[in-house]
Amino acid sequence: MKFIRFNKIAAKAAVLTVAFFVFIASSSCSGKKYDLPVKTLVITTADGKTIPVKAEIASKTEERNYGFMNRTRIPDGTGMLFVFEKDQVLHFWMKNTPHPLSIAYIDSTGKISDTLDMTPFSETSVSSTRSVRYALEVPRGWFKANSIAPGDSVSLEDGSPLEKLQ
Structure with a gap:
């Protein structure tokens, strides 16, 4: 027994x-290290089309530094918005980031200044062409597939400006 x-x-x-x-x-x-808040952002294109994206909000230094590192899956229609305290030329890289991404640099008024593609694991900086306040990373090709380009604007779902995230 x-x-x-x-x-x-x-x-x-x-x-x-x-x-x-x-x-x-x-x-x-x-690969998700931080439990970041998620907000729905709305991108309004030059022709008035609105495209939602569910974005994790990375506003603290350690959250911004980690970003999408070690994430193997990032669904279409989702991304990460990096929020900075002041306007500056931003530099992003893909160290320890296996998923291919595109990035939009966004100024303090919510206007997209650049959309660029980034290569997985690359340690080469991908920089904004001017001072901006935000960066939005999404799966590579998502901006192009949705006809999102420089000059388009980004706001919160209720129409509020991104500065409400500060």
Whole structure:
């Protein structure tokens, strides 16, 4: 009897141990380090078309520095908005970032100044051509597929300017 009871306890312990390691492995595979707030942004194109994007908001230094590092999957229609305290020429790279991305640099009024593609794992800086306040990263090709270009504007879902995120 004691032998059977021990085997049941050992079996339960083994199942719990395996479940724990599966949980740890699956959560680390996503590559998501921070639980960032998500806001729906609306991009208005030159012809008046509005395109929503669900964006994680990275406003703290450590969140901006980590960004999409180690993320293997970023669904279309989602992205990450990097919020900075002041206007400046921004420089982004793709260190430890396996998913191909496009980036839009956005000035303090919400106007897109540049849209550029970035190469996975590249440590070469992709810079804005002028001082901007925000950067929006999305899966590569998403801006082009949605006819989003410099001069288009970005706001919050309720029409508020991005500066409300400051």
